[in-house]
């Protein structure tokens with residue numbers, strides 16, 4: 001990812017956990033949330049120009065992204081605990 005703050009995140013990156021998407025749902029304010037295979041979930045907001053995820057607003061787009069791997073920050077955090 002270009003522009004990420006590499007310095008601060010270097011250690012986290014070593015233990016990055018990528019979890020495939022198994023489905024999607026919408027939260028109480030109708031933001032899209034990806035359900036990950038590990039049981040966690042992650043927002044996949046479409047907020048151009050910062051987060052450009054046009055695909056998430058269409059059923060076809062979400063279907064195509066099923067199985068796509070997202071960095072699961074909750075698994076990352078759990079792995080951090082183990083390492084520390």
Ligand SMILES: [Zn+2]
Nearest residue numbers: 038040072075
């Ligand atoms: Zn997870």
